[in-house]
Amino acid sequence: MKIDLNGKTALVTGSTEGIGFAIAQGLHAAGAEVIVNGRTEQKTQAAAAKLGGSARGLAADIGSAEGCAALIAAEPHIDILVNNAGIYQPADFFDADDAMWDLHWQVNVMAGMRLSRAYLPGMADRGWGRVIFLASESAFNLPVEMLHYGVSKTADVALARGLAKRMAGSGVTVNSVLPGPTFTEGAAAMLQEAVTAxxxxxxxxxxxxxxxxxxxSILRRPATPEEVANMVVFAASPQASATTGAALRVDGGVVDSL
Known part of the structure; x- marks a missing residue:
């Protein structure tokens, strides 16, 4: 299978490192014109330069309505939207205050909702488009150590499914991708203490x-960012035209269901 995304413009939020950058690399290698997004100008431009070619960077903090609006104004036409930006912070339910819940909701759910609301009509007008939400196996295996995160990822799966139904017959597909434990820079930082000890x-x-x-887990190891990115690139491809409203698992079999 050769995936050809030449002529398509792809926006990957939160793509300066980790899974997001691997997705940007995969889409770029398939020929898409990729827009890298991060919160800071320096990291965003550095990531775009690392991709090279037609890739470009657009710094915007999409954890707010204002940040989303600035991004949309700068890039009003997108063929492929990957809602990858997300945060997680372990905290017991009784220690997680309203501010923590709201922050996870704004970044993990509302950002993707706002961008989808802005870009989906144009995709429908052109008769082709792809929207992909990066959810998590935590959407189904809610982690007791960070319920606020799990709930936000469950919302992503539900939102993707609902939007797929809303866009029925338009030529636009909407899916969620559910990684399991993945060896990103963030994971490495979290495990540093254990490595040292x-x-x-x-x-x-x-x-x-x-x-x-x-x-x-059936895989018995963390996935690599590239393994997750492979699923996203497929979901973004013309070959995935009959895949919509799906929760695509790259969880190594962590979710114990058929």
Whole structure:
């Protein structure tokens, strides 16, 4: 299968590193004109320069209505929207205050909603478009150590499904992609203490984390950002024209269901 996205413009939010950057790389390699997005100008432009070619950077903090509006004004026409920007912060339910819940809701849910609301009509007018939400296996396996995060990811899956139904027959597909534990820069930072204490490599500590905290994993290791990106690039492709309203799992089998 050769995925050809030449002539398509793709916006990947939160794409200066990790899964987002891997998605941007995958779309860029398939020929799309990729817009990299991050909160700071320096990191955003550095990531775009790393991609090279026609890739360009657009810094905007989409965790607010104003940030989303600025991004939309700067890039009003998009063929592929990947709502990847997201945050997570472990905290017990009784310690997570309203501000923490609201921050996760604004970044993880409302940003994707606002961008989808802006870009979907143009996609429908052109008869082709792709919207992809990066959710998580935590949408189904709600993590007790950060319920606020899990609830926001469940909302992403529901929003993607609802939007797919709203865009029925338009030539536009909407899907969610559900990664499991993934070896990103953020994960490496979270595991640094364990690496230092144990003397093990990041890879070994990653395996320990999965087997301890996600014992239902069939893969038995964290995924790589590229493995998650492969699913997103497929969902963004012409070949995925009959895939819509789906929750596409790249969770290594963590979600224990058929």
């Amino acid at each position: 144990s003397g093990k490599s990041f890879e070994e500590v990653g395996v320990d984390f999965v087997t301890t905290h996600r014992p239902s």
